Amino acid sequence: MNEIRKIVHLSFSPETSGKPVVCNIIKLYDLCFNILKAHITPREVGEMILEINGLEKAVSDAMDYLKEHGVKITPVGQKIRKDETSCMHCGVCTALCRPRALSVDRSTWKVTFDPEKCVACGLCVKVCPVKAMETQLENGTI
Numbered sequence: 001m002n003e004i005r006k007i008v009h010l011s012f013s014p015e016t017s018g019k020p021v022v023c024n025i026i027k028l029y030d031l032c033f034n035i036l037k038a039h040i041t042p043r044e045v046g047e048m049i050l051e052i053n054g055l056e057k058a059v060s061d062a063m064d065y066l067k068e069h070g071v072k073i074t075p076v077g078q079k080i081r082k083d084e085t086s087c088m089h090c091g092v093c094t095a096l097c098r099p100r101a102l103s104v105d106r107s108t109w110k111v112t113f114d115p116e117k118c119v120a121c122g123l124c125v126k127v128c129p130v131k132a133m134e135t136q137l138e139n140g141t142i
Contacts, residue, residue, distance in 0.1 A: 002056040007036070007120060008063075011072040012046035021069045022050065028065065029058040036119050049076060051119060079120050079136050082113040087132035093124035 010022070017040055025031050031054035040046045052059055063073055080101075089111045094102045101117035102124055104110070124133040 003054065004056045004059055006052045006059055007076040008050055008052065009074040009076055010046075010048045010050055010066065011074070012040075012048070013070055014044040016070040017044045017046035019069065021066055021071060022048070025052075025062040025065060029062040030054060031058055031062055034119075036121065049119075076120055079115070080113075080118050080122070080124065081115075081134045081136050082111075083132045083134060086130050087111055088130055090129065092127050092129065093133055096123040096127060 022033070025033070031052055033053070034051040035048060036051055037049040038047070052062065054062075066073060082102075089104075089109065091104050091111055094104055094111060097103075098121075099117045099119050101114045101119075103112055103114075105112050120135075122135055125131075125135050
């Protein structure tokens with residue numbers, strides 16, 4: 001049984017945005033999730049970026065459950081990469097990195113990057129003065 005981590009973009013119609021379908025995947029499929037970003041418009045159209053962790057079969061079943069309940073699912077098809085040769089270790093990116101994938105090693109004063117903690121929000125890419133942080137597109141399917 002493989003444990004996986006998947007980041008997806010969920011879109012909710014007004015009819016679906018008030019239902020606890022995301023909470024139900026915890027109970028029904030024994031999954032953990034982290035809401036990375038969420039927004040509901042005044043017209044009750046919802047969007048959410050969700051990191052889901054659990055057994056591969058349970059994640060797949062949960063995706064089917066969400067689709068059955070009117071949630072549109074799009075894989076977040078990107079990851080972040082750090083170009084070590086370009087990085088000047090200024091640390092600007094570390095101030096914006098909420099999951100702490102980027103940090104300063106206090107012994108060397110170099111910026112370190114842990115791709116396992118990265119949620120691909122892209123904020124580091126926007127602020128890097130030398131463009132050492134790059135977005136890479138992936139081919140992802142659900």
